[in-house]
Structure formats: structure tokens, C-alpha cells
Amino acid sequence: MKVCYLIQSHINSEQIYRLIDIIKISSPEAEIIVSHNFSGCELDVKTLQKSGIQVLRGKGGRGDFVLLQSYLNAIKWLIDNQINYDWLIYLSGQDYPIKPISNIENYLxxxxxxxxxxxxxxxxxxxxxxxxxxxxxxxxxxxxxxSLTKLPNWGKKVLTPIKIINYLQPFVRINLAYDMLGVRSLSLLSEDFVFYGGSFFTTLSRKCVEHVHQFCQSHPEVVEYYKGVCVADESFIQTILVNSGLFNLCKDNKRYYDFSQTRNGRPATLTTKDYNAIVQSEAHFARKFDMCKDKIILDLLDKEIGKVVSDS
Known part of the structure; x- marks a missing residue:
């Protein structure tokens, strides 16, 4: 049984390397693909490739189809290159395992x-x-x-009252969280098409992954529709797989995150104060972490999952 880890990343190269390192040390035979947005930070591609890590150039962004397209591109790369794997675990560069990798892979x-x-x-x-x-x-x-994308946060706060327009009429939507303007669609998908939603972070068997790819090839109208929605990544995969009726899907994506006191779809940055809640979780991975704000939490997790990080 072989697992492929797809990591989409854009910032903090040191933290990305650390995530790759713990996966590779714990599971030497695992396939690791990094889809990286180089506008956020650089990566040492040559060194990664020498270690058997495949690096793809991805684009970053929130709200539109760009992030999802990078995911689909990685799937296509797997299929085109006939990579052997049984499961695809999707992670961001700010995720980290909270159970031993061997336990996760044995579970799968x-x-x-x-x-x-x-x-x-x-x-x-x-x-x-x-x-x-x-x-x-x-x-x-x-x-x-x-023009909104380039505004600083204080500028968007000044514009926040403009969102009142969303409540006064049914035709236009302004989304300052994702810097997007929407107009009511005149052409919807078929009436028997059921929309599903949920977290973009998934663990999928190879047959699920290949079904998503095949669906995209045979239903370009659905792909085209989702290219125009807001936050396509929190509906697209769910809608394809659940509507198919072909798979036994667990509604638990095995991820730990905290949205309790956050806004605009961003989970809280986890720190040492969250340690007990994290390790008591039944999840396999948690997000999001930021070594620039709290490195100790990752050190604690390394000890929890059986790897002590060297000071070097």
C-alpha cells in the first residue's frame, strides 16, 4: 500500500521542508508532490527533485478556481506519469501530522x-x-x-459598509473577503444536480481521484460552471464524488482546525495552547501552523508522533 501526499504551498520554505521531511523519514516509499506558488517564496527545486520530490508550479489565490485548478493539474500529472499509489492525501504547506505517519497509513x-x-x-x-x-x-x-486585491486590510475595512448592497437586492454580490464581484447566474446546471459542500482537505482513494479526473474530461460544462462561482474548492470535489453514488465516503476528513473565533474562512493559527485539544483529536492532520509565530508546537508534535527534531 502506497500513499501519495500532495502539498500545495506558497509561504515559509523552512516549514514546507519540515513537513516534507517528516513524511519522507516516516514513509520512505511515499510519493510526495509539491504544487508551489513561487510568488510567495522560493524552494530549492533541484535538491527536492534529487530526493524524489516532484515540484509543480502552481498558482495561489482565494475564492476563485485557481487553487482547485492546481489540484486538478497535480492529479493529471499523476495519471499522465502513471504513478503508482493507493491513496492521495491533500495537504497545505501549513498542515502537520498529529498522528504517526505509519499509523495513518496502516489505517488507510x-x-x-x-x-x-x-x-x-x-x-x-x-x-x-x-x-x-x-x-x-x-x-x-x-x-x-x-483593485480590491491591491488594497491593504484597512482599506477593505473602510469599504465594509458597501456590503449592504448584498441585502438590498438579489442580482449582485460583493465579497470583500475574496475580492470578488458576482452577478446572479442565468444558466444553472440541471435540476437533478445536487450541490454538496465541505472542506477542500481530503484523503481519497485512487479510484476516487481518477473518477474526479474522468468526470472533468467528460463534463466540461460542470468545470466551466464552477470556474465562475465563489470558493469552488469547497464544493467541487464533494459534488462530483457524492453525486456519483459509487463510493463509500466517510464524512470525517480526519483534519483538525479551529474556526470558532475566526472570520472570512480562515482557520485560527494553532499554537502551544492548542496542544491538548490537537492530540486528543481523532484527526490525522491539523492546520494551520506558522513557525514564525510558534515553532514549539511543531516540536511538541514531533515528540508526540515519534520523531525528535535535531537542533541542527
Whole structure:
């Protein structure tokens, strides 16, 4: 049984190397792909490739289809290069394992599930979002507003009252969190197409991954529709896999994060104060961490999962 780890990253090369290192040391036969946005920071590609790490150039961004496209590009690379693997674990460069990698991989070898992916019907009472938010995300066609992207945070705060327009009419949406402007869609997908939502962070069997790829090839109209929505990555994979009815999916994606006191879809940065809650979790990975703010939490986790990091 072989696991492929897909890491999408953009900042803090030292932390990216640390994540790669703990995976490679714990699972030498694992396949590791790094889809990296080089506008955030540089990586030593030659050294990584000598270690068997595949580095792909990805684009960063929030809200639009760009992040999801990088994920799909990595899947295509796996298929085109006939890479042998059984499971694909998707991580960001700010994720970290909170269980021993060997335990995670043994769990996947023995499970009867085909995938671990959070999902819910977004236009139903079970949704984790309000109906208003779901409609605003997926029933409008969005474009990035470049002028907003360049504004500092204080500038966006000044503009926050303009969002009142979202409550006064049903045709236009302004999303300052993702710097996007949306217009109500005039062409929806078929009536029997059910939208599902959930976290983009997943652990999927190879047959799930290949189904997503094949679906994209045979249903370009769905891909095109999602290219115009807001936060496509929190619906696209779920919608394809759950609608297929082909897979035994666990709704637990085995990730730990804390959204309890955050806004705009960003989880809290985890620190040493979160240690007990993290290790008591049944999750396999946690996010997000920032070594520039708290390196000790990763040192503690290394000891928890059986690897002591050398001072060197």
C-alpha cells in the first residue's frame, strides 16, 4: 500500500521542508508532490527533485478556481506519469501530522472507506452554511476585482459598509473577503444536480481521484460552471464524488482546525495552547501552523508522533 501526499504551498520554505521531511523519514516509499506558488517564496527545486520530490508550479489565490485548478493539474500529472499509489492525501504547506505517519497509513490500508471527505447538501437544513451564503457562493457568476486585491486590510475595512448592497437586492454580490464581484447566474446546471459542500482537505482513494479526473474530461460544462462561482474548492470535489453514488465516503476528513473565533474562512493559527485539544483529536492532520509565530508546537508534535527534531 502506497500513499501519495500532495502539498500545495506558497509561504515559509523552512516549514514546507519540515513537513516534507517528516513524511519522507516516516514513509520512505511515499510519493510526495509539491504544487508551489513561487510568488510567495522560493524552494530549492533541484535538491527536492534529487530526493524524489516532484515540484509543480502552481498558482495561489482565494475564492476563485485557481487553487482547485492546481489540484486538478497535480492529479493529471499523476495519471499522465502513471504513478503508482493507493491513496492521495491533500495537504497545505501549513498542515502537520498529529498522528504517526505509519499509523495513518496502516489505517488507510485497513479501512473499508473509499474516501475521507467532509460533505453536506448546501441547500438543505444539514448545511454548515446559511442558505443565503450558499446561494451567494454558488448561484452567482464571479470575477476577481483587481483593485480590491491591491488594497491593504484597512482599506477593505473602510469599504465594509458597501456590503449592504448584498441585502438590498438579489442580482449582485460583493465579497470583500475574496475580492470578488458576482452577478446572479442565468444558466444553472440541471435540476437533478445536487450541490454538496465541505472542506477542500481530503484523503481519497485512487479510484476516487481518477473518477474526479474522468468526470472533468467528460463534463466540461460542470468545470466551466464552477470556474465562475465563489470558493469552488469547497464544493467541487464533494459534488462530483457524492453525486456519483459509487463510493463509500466517510464524512470525517480526519483534519483538525479551529474556526470558532475566526472570520472570512480562515482557520485560527494553532499554537502551544492548542496542544491538548490537537492530540486528543481523532484527526490525522491539523492546520494551520506558522513557525514564525510558534515553532514549539511543531516540536511538541514531533515528540508526540515519534520523531525528535535535531537542533541542527
Amino acid at each position: 490500508a485497513e479501512t473499508s472507506y473509499d474516501g475521507f471527505i467532509e460533505y453536506f447538501k448546501i441547500f438543505s437544513p444539514e448545511s454548515h452554511w446559511s442558505i443565503k451564503e450558499a446561494k451567494s457562493r454558488y448561484l452567482f457568476r464571479y470575477k476577481k476585482i483587481n
